[in-house]
Amino acid sequence: MKGFLEKAGTSRAALLMLAVALTLLIDFSGISWRLEQMVTDTVSSMIRPVPAGDIAIVAIDEKSLRKYGRWPWSRRLHARLLDRLKQAKSGPVVFDVLFADANGNDPAGDGMFATAVAAHGKVVLAMTSDEDPGDGEVTEVLPYEVFSDVAAAIGHTDMAVDRDGVVRGAYLLAGAGAPRWPVLALAALYLSQKYRVMEVPGETFDSRPPAHKGHWVRSNKVLFPFVQGPGGFPVYSFADVVEGSIEGKKLAGKTLFVGITAAAIRRTFSTPDMAAGAMSGVEIHANTLNALEKNLLVTNAQGLLRVAGLILLSVVAGLVLLFSRSQCILCRLVAAMIIVTVLSLIPVLALGVLLPVVPLWLSLAMVTYLLMRRRIGSLQKSSTRDALTGLCNRRAFDEHFRNMWRLNGRHQRMLFLMMIDVDHFKRFNDLMGHLKGDAALKEIGRYLASKARRAGDMACRLGGEEFMLLLDMDKQELRDVEAYAQQIVKGVRDLGIDCRDDRRKYRLTVSLGCAGMVPGPGHTRNELFDMADKALYQAKDAGRNQVSCACSEDLVSDVKADSAERVVSSGLSE
Missing domain, CATH: 3.30.70.270 (Reverse transcriptase/Diguanylate cyclase domain)
Incomplete structure (x- = not known):
């Protein structure tokens, strides 16, 4: 290896090939993943997408808990909510709340809720998964049969939490044994009359069937920027909507996500923009729909497209670094890194495909080290x-x-x-x-x-x-x-x-x-x-x-x- 590096140090063509090989090796090994996510998060936090005007959140907040008491509530309240939304002529209503079992203490409330779901006609109910700690068997937790029979759609609530604990996007499809359930936002989009889903986008994974049906399978992962801070989605208190305090015209035609935002009982997730704090699940689902409607989705490049893109970018960057007329090696390095970063944005803007730039930066830094070493060796040799x-x-x-x-x-x-x-x-x-x-x-x-x-x-x-x-x-x-x-x-x-x-x-x-x-x-x-x-x-x-x-x-x-x-x-x- 040392002999190859010494030989490469004397040939620009060999250094160019080394830059390509190092780029592919670094990307394949995954050693630059965390640094790549830091770069992606920095760029994502700088993008402030405009929220769609047809998305709002109905929040189960502190005010609602004070009004209706301890959670969980009777399904009668959810039925009243749906009745109000039907009167206001709202769009799809997406519940980021699980209704998996019958309420034995209030069967009449379950009946009222089922009737309200059927009457509204555009209600999306949530499903999730449950893993047996003994054998690892995963089962699907679906809505209570009475509710699922009348629901317009069912969507999963699985969060795309990366290994560093940050949510950067969503799995559009997931399920036990096969990814057959759409995410809540995609299920709502299916019900929308303004959009047609011709093909589910996103990064697909190993398509081989799992060893058993109890294996949770995710697919079609997409990344997107998040709407954060003031000026985001309209948020209405659950209690205000039920009690009629919100004007119907504010709810008309909008896709409404119903979920928990009260600090005491909500579950939060970290997002790339840490300055804005963590997000509740209902906010992430609203962001997912916003990205789907506005076509803000980005997919990690895969397979031959990823390899070809990295080779092309490393060759271009290598040519700038190795064949530029500038005598300043560090200036050539900076120019090569800027050019390759700008070029990597082209597939993102044109195709929604994301190519990693950190492996390119690292390979350029290594080749620059060899160039500096060769320059120093040449100076030392010329001095003797x-x-x-x-x-x-x-x-x-x-x-x-x-x-x-x-x-x-x-x-x-x-x-x-x-x-x-x-x-x-x-x-x-x-x-x-x-x-x-x-x-x-x-x-x-x-x-x-x-x-x-x-x-x-x-x-x-x-x-x-x-x-x-x-x-x-x-x-x-x-x-x-x-x-x-x-x-x-x-x-x-x-x-x-x-x-x-x-x-x-x-x-x-x-x-x-x-x-x-x-x-x-x-x-x-x-x-x-x-x-x-x-x-x-x-x-x-x-x-x-x-x-x-x-x-x-x-x-x-x-x-x-x-x-x-x-x-x-x-x-x-x-």
Whole structure:
């Protein structure tokens, strides 16, 4: 993996592919889910949808509890409510109240309520689910048979609570064994004469049949912004409606949601806009209908559409990040994130399909890290490399020299330093031009780099036409070092870098001074450097194109004292 990342760091095409792969991997793993929800919630809380004018809430509030006493009430009160609403010519009436059992203490009240439901003709009753704590079996809790037989529709009250405890939308269909019951708001929409439901929208889930009928199945999940705060849906007290305190024209034609809002007995749910506080179930159902009527539904992209969308967005963002002309990597990152965020809004506005942007942001951040790492590595390399030849510069050479001096001193091994000077390079430059001179130095630099074969070896351009070669040789005898130096001089000559003037032809050669020393308390690196420098000048004074070697008194015992400094001629260059 590390090798792939290092390789990717050198290729923009590889980085682009890495950005796509990281986006898909992050999205598939789900590690960015919570951060994605935070982004979605922030955007959702900024959207303030206008409530539909045909939706209102009849609230079982504190005033109603004071009026009619402890909850639950006799069904006679609900029958009176329906009679009032029928007189006012209201639209569908949706009860977010469960009437699952007969009231044994007031059977006449049940009869009155059933009659009122049938008389109104557009009443939606609620159903829910009940899970057996023993075996996990889920059963449907439907309205009492007397009521369900006369109800216009039945809808489920299941809330789409995400794993972080926030309600961001609704499951339009749910049921035990199969999602056959519409949510209350969708059931009310079916009864409306102003809207026709051609197809149930939303995100579908695994369609395979469950292991048993007692499995609660949800489907067609949709997301939508919530109407919050002042200026929301009209709310009328249950008691005021029953007692006739509300004018009929305010109720005429409206879909009315009847539910509990009294703080003592209501159940509340967190929504994306936490500033507005938690919502009761009846308010969420009203918001669901509002989103259905105004087509404010958003569905998470699924399957191939999700994959294709993420690939397309990551490619676009990657192109901006990797191929932009701006030298500021962070500026390119910000531009790429803004562009990909704006582009992700297009499918939301056009198709109501939501693509996640956080996996894209995270993948872009990772690729940016690799770009920064490559930029820093390039700067570090350029600070230690000679721009012309690619060899290390004096700064890097000195640091390596120090490290090798300590290492060889610890193991009492000889360390050899070669100083190399290109012969008559000024003449070559004057005859061939500076471009040819630069090309010649590059070729010599490549050759010297090839001669630094061991881990402790290093070739360096000292400046101009001067080079250095630090050698940590396995063979410690002077004659072996001399032979290696002779190979270098011959190898440069064999490169065949020629020039000529009006009189004769010249071949580019080098002079080499070599020195060896065992690092220790009695010696310094400067001494070894001076020895190699003096040996180089002796080689140049002796006619160039040759080697001069010197060693300290600590050279291996088989080197004679009278050969501590000598010049080895290698012939003329012409």
